[in-house]
Amino acid sequence: MIQSEEGLAKVDKATPCRYGAPTVLAVAFDKNNVFVYPGGKRNSGAEDAAIVATHMLLAACNAGVDSCWLNFFDPDELAKELGLPENEEILMLLDLGYAAEGTKPLPPHNSRKELSETVSYVR
Numbered sequence: 001m002i003q004s005e006e007g008l009a010k011v012d013k014a015t016p017c018r019y020g021a022p023t024v025l026a027v028a029f030d031k032n033n034v035f036v037y038p039g040g041k042r043n044s045g046a047e048d049a050a051i052v053a054t055h056m057l058l059a060a061c062n063a064g065v066d067s068c069w070l071n072f073f074d075p076d077e078l079a080k081e082l083g084l085p086e087n088e089e090i091l092m093l094l095d096l097g098y099a100a101e102g103t104k105p106l107p108p109h110n111s112r113k114e115l116s117e118t119v120s121y122v123r
């Protein structure tokens with residue numbers, strides 16, 4: 001959790017997307033402690049962290065706190081800046097705060113693709 005002036009300055013150096021949030025969560029996973037899927041091509045690290053991040057986003061919303069999921073930064077550089085151990089990989093940043101009065105979601109927020117564009121039925 002990043003709240004100090006010094007820490008937030010490091011976030012601002014890494015990304016233009018803090019939007020003044022007073023709290024930023026850096027969600028990371030331990031590269032040495034992931035489940036390697038059968039076949040050996042992939043592991044669960046990013047998915048595990050994405051599940052955690054999603055639940056934190058939903059919990060924040062439930063508590064009336066606004067948030068923004070960020071990936072527009074170099075995760076390796078930021079991990080170095082924040083002094084994370086080598087085995088910790090940052091998946092994403094979650095800005096937490098309160099949106100400015102009158103802020104509205106972008107137009108695509110409520111647009112939905114046809115189901116046929118996103119779902120394939122296989123036999």
Ligand SMILES: Cc1cc2nc3c(=O)[nH]c(=O)nc-3n(C[C@H](O)[C@H](O)[C@H](O)COP(=O)(O)O)c2cc1C
Nearest residue numbers: 015017067068069070071072073105106108109110
């Ligand atoms: C994987 C991912 C990465 C994102 N990275 C950023 C980012 O770095 N900066 C940003 O402003 N928005 C980013 N966004 C977009 C916002 O988090 C958010 O999804 C977008 O504003 C739409 O929100 P809404 O559906 O509530 O309107 C990202 C979204 C996703 C899904």
